[in-house]
Amino acid sequence: MDWRGWHDHYDRPGSTLARRLAVVRERIRLALDEAPPGPLRVVSMCAGQGRDLFGALAGHPRASDVAARLVELDEGNAALARRAGEGAGLRSLEVVVGDAALTRHYAGMVPAELVLACGVFGNITDEDVERTLEHCAQLCARGGTLIWTRHRQPPDLVPRICAWLAERGFEPVWLSDPEAGYGVGVHRFAAEPQPLASDARMFTFVGYDALPSGGGAIR
Template identity: 55%
Template sequence: MSEWARWHEAYDIPGSALAVRLGIVIRRVAEALDARAPGPVRLVSMCAGQGRDVAGALDGHPRRGDVTGRLVELDAANAAVARDLLAGAALEVVEADAGDSGAYAGAVPADVVLVCGVFGNITDDDIRATIAALPELCAAGARVIWTRHRGAPDATAGIRRWFAEAGFREVAFDAPDDLEIGVGVHELVVPPRPYAGPRRLFSFVRRAPRG
């Protein structure tokens, strides 16, 4: 089992930071689905891991059948779990580098974009560049759900400001007092930009995963 797959074991520990974060993300994804107009909903997940957040949000959701899209995950073991969890859903799981915008060709613009488990593993410059590129991946009024730990140095204030600068309004920011986790939801309020084609958005710099 890869280190990236083992990291997911903490999701199964009740009350752990990852378990709490997962519950928040599931709720926020479900709310994003509820907020879309009737009809198809396209979803994209960067560094999707085992897809537990998407699978959890779709479980029993009345709009499950409306959701199509793509989960991008480089780790083969995690991608295999995601395919099992999402069996029967109209979502593809591709093994690709989520930091390469080419991984999203044909799957964007999306109505719901997940950037979970990414910002804690890349540089601030790459965080800002990724946020600046998100209007290319988003449909009009799309919601982006993102996570970032609040351990020192806490980058979440800067991230929230960069979303505003990129044309998003904040819908929610969850930051439990007893845990160093942060979950943000931002909605695109400026016109989407055309997809600009493949290029490097970010590269992981951490040897051990951190959300």
């Protein structure tokens, strides 16, 4: 899969991915608006080119409060993310080229006030989705926000994702309409974060095209 070329779908006006990206950016901005004063830690798994975060930070008054770590396996996308982030006005930016499934890549930056899991859950098995949500209770600070995406094609896993999050201390904030053509969820962590597992694997990236449930071009 050419993941750098895959990002070109975001540049097609009116495409499902372009519409989803706009919603994710809006929800990031709202999460920053509602965050308490002071430094804000942000981690993004399978971050791609960082279009969601950097697009949301553009012109946002809290941008200078943000320290971010983006984890992305593709070196080309990581380089583009680093370049895009240079002018974003962040307190600190790290773009880690590595497997976003490995918890060690988040050490020192969690628990974070904002955790992004966008473009992840449509590329891994259902069992790994649940496992990743278990680890999100280690990644999120108390009161922190988790923003995630998942396609709504049958079998629709979104209701189960919401139930799994509730079991782990996450409260629903917002969920996109089922008819939107994509799924975006926002949850707030209301429990105390668990210690980060030192070297655990949260998931194995399979790819939407290899999963039995499919998922089309939407991750």
